[in-house]
Amino acid sequence: MIILSAAQTRELDQATIDEQHLPSAALMERAATAFTRWFFGRLTQEEAGEILVLCGPGNNGGDGLAIAHLLHQGNYAVRVGLLPAGKYSADWQHNRRHLPTAVPVVEITEGQLPDILPGTAVIDALFGTGLTRPLTGLAVTLVAHLAQAKARVIAVDIPSGLFADAPQPLGSAVVRAQHTVSFGLPKLAFLLPQNADFVGEWHLEDIGLSTRFIEGAATYWHYTDAAAVAQTLPARPKFSHKGTFGHALLLAGSRGKMGAALLAAGACLRSGVGLLTAQIPSLGYGIFQISQPEAMCLPDPQTDFISELPDLKPYQAVGIGPGLSQNAASLAVFQQLLKEAVASKTRPKGLPLIIDADALNLLGQHRELLPLLPENTVLTPHPKEFERLTEPARDDYHRLELLRDFARTHRCLVVLKGAYTCLATPTGDLHFNSTGNPGMATGGSGDVLTGVLLALRAHAQLPAFEAVRLGVYAHGLAGDLAAAETGQAGLVAGDLVRHIGPALATLTARPAF
Secondary structure: OEOOOHHHHHHHHHHHHHHOOOOHHHHHHHHHHHHHHHHHHHOOHHHHOOEEEEEOOOHHHHHHHHHHHHHHHOOOOEEEEEOOOOOOOHHHHHHHHHOOOOOOEEEOEOOEOOOOOOOOEEEEEOOOOOOOOOOOHHHHHHHHHHHHHOOEEEEEOOOOOOOOOOOOOOOOOOOOOOEEEEEOOOOHHHHOHHHHHHHOEEEEEOOOOOHHHHHHOOOOEEEEOHHHHOOOEOOOOOOOOHHHHOEEEEEOOOOOOHHHHHHHHHHHHHOOOOEEEEEEEHHHHHHHHHHOOOOEEEEEOOOOOOOOOOOOOOOOEEEEOOOOOOOHHHHHHHHHHHHHOOOOOOOOOOOOEEEOHHHHHHHHHOHHHHHHOOOOOEEOOOHHHHHHHOOOOOOHHHHHHHHHHHHHHHOOEEEEOOOOOEEEOOOOOEEEEOOOOHHHOOOOHHHHHHHHHHHHHOOOOOOHHHHHHHHHHHHHHHHHHHHHHHOOOOOOHHHHHHHHHHHHHOOEOOOOO
């Protein structure tokens, strides 16, 4: 699924109107119908109580008027507050004329703000994606009044005052919604942490927008849903053997951090790797062999950290970083790995690498190593680790610019972890992930992701981008499956490992019939 800019969204609406020979008011009616269908499924008349629909002068306000009409037809108690303006859109005027006289309507003024009792269901249809400047005047007063009322706010398409694809000026007025019901495609603004308090929980409703326009639209923003990764993982041939699915090497662990190595190894094994070898400090040898008997183990000569790099010839992919530590010996191993993983006759694109945790921190401390990254190296930073690789971001939008530039410059795949984990590609595309939940905000989740990606990058049949996108999605899906059992608060990283297999099973291609 793609993500469009605000300008492209308007073009999409027009393309839909032109292709389907619709009056523009008919498309507005579709949106209103989709919104009310969602609303009816959430709140009965008794639960909703009296509903206040706040309508601005443009097409978002026109949506609100149509919604008020449909709510009235559904026997909901509804009233409308109109934000006055010198000009109203044609479709606004159409829906105003058709609003039943039985629906109370009041024009809002500075001296006559609508009464809003705590808990009132308020539908925000003041301003939509066409907004190009911060709210001013009476609109600001109304937003503040709404915030003080402690109402239940549902935004139509986007919270009023929020830009769809750019940051707000600091301190500008934006409606804070508990739910946002949008149409067709997600907005970039929905996916960024700085907007979470405005957007609340967002929902997409289908209104039959032009598939031709969507398929031909040029954008580098994408949203990875189930359809994007369905059947990405090839079915296992009947005569497969352990060599079919790759031999991976994991460089991980140090004193006090052996758990990270164990989680990464367990996730790699559960993600279908054929063979796994782990180089770990010797203090962890016993517990590793007991906890992960399916893996081969190379104990390092050093007790507390890794100091040697094994021969890389047997391996199809290498993961480094979980629990590694940042001492000089581990840095030397990391440097040697980068130098030996470069392209060769047997590996034209270099040895696939997954770099995480302490290895990322070492890379941030020694940016002179960045040119050594083989093409399609996978980096998995959280925002703070990414900042160490680049620079502090002014806001979430600036961070996306830094992410995109970094991936293009270094020809790598960067997985910026968090809600809606964002995968940046060497071509400059950004892919936001749809799976996962706040229960995954727990120690070890990133180590599990490293193991998943390591297994999938060792898989010869999966191109780099497809392997990483699949791994990120499956990791989040494992979190969703685990949370359904444990609840979010009770989820630990080990639960993710247990659910990786079932998650991947839903994404595996079926054998040809």
